Amino acid sequence: MSFDVFNPVRIHFGNNATLTAGKIAKKYSNLAMIITGKTSMQKSGTLDRLVKILKDAGVNSIIYDKITPNPTIDEIDEAAGIAREKGAGLIIGLGGGSPLDSAKAIAVAAKGNIPVWDYLKTPAATALPVITIVSTSGTGSEVNRYSVMTNPKTKEKPGFGYECMYPKEAIIDPEIMTSMPPYVTAATGFDVFVHVLEAFTGKMRNAFSSAYCMQAFYLLKDNLIKAYNEPNNPEARGNMALASALAGLAIDLSGVGIIHALEHPVSGNYPNVAHGAGLAALTVESMKYNLEACKRDFMLIAHHLGVKRAGKSDDEYAYSLIEKIQEMLRAINLNIRLKDLGVEKDRLPRMAKEAFATMGFAAKNNPKDVDEKAALRLLELSY
Ligand SMILES: [Fe+2]
16 A cells, blocks of 8 residues: 645634635735626625625725636637636636636646646746635535546547645635526536546545545535535534545545546537536446445445445445446436436447547546446447
């Protein structure tokens, strides 16, 4: 057994933690660039509130609010150009996974002079400091170094992450998550589950990531469906926010697996597909594929999710996790197939190839070896 454990992100967790954003930002710069999406943070009033909190602390803001659900390299390069030109000394990501991922990529691109796509091959050593303020409980991006971006020309959607891309500080304020619509709660909440499933069972697992995962499974058990059914339940929101952060730390240490490797080509080719919805369509068949390699782990996860053993054999108990996940997907209205998401069947072979081209590191981390032929079969079974 050998592994490294490192995560330098300072986490501020709690209701109204956003109020501390001014004091935190001031440590880094007097001019912050806020990266966010086009609607939800404006509609909920969170963006205006943040600008005022920063202003009150003596920090001016530049707003870039054009980030789309599957952020493109064009958006990232444009924002990085503005940050450079205006001399922003701090990047604040505000919103869900897309603005947070983009904030990290923009922080790298603003420091350099090459298009962000080139950083897939050219390691980055420096970036502007980043603060994340997360509004959904799913991505985990608030506490890790990863960024996912889409190339609209090639439809590729790779993930990348260097040590300089860790946010300096993460603000996790469950209060601002109550504005999440049910579909977003379901999709991002299921993303949390897949993060911990893949980090817990992957080849790069270690004792630290497993500890994060176990606590996250325990929190998911009572809170995912509750947060979906009771959007204003503060306890459920708080616990899902916590589960998301734990899952984000777990994947930072131990990576993801074939479900994420297959999902990126789905939402890369179909940018209107939410990441969590793509995962939902792929999870059951991928779990069946991994079952033999993960029997003991699946039994342990089933136990953490409250599945009763009741005389089941090891095989039956391990399989009961898959049934539990199907039940969970039905309860949050995500019991879907790839065809329900508008995926065209003739694109599956191309997507199987892309899973290895852009997410090869995730496919490699899968508990059971998987090649392009097996990946295509999983896509077909999930169709
Ligand atoms: Fe994910």
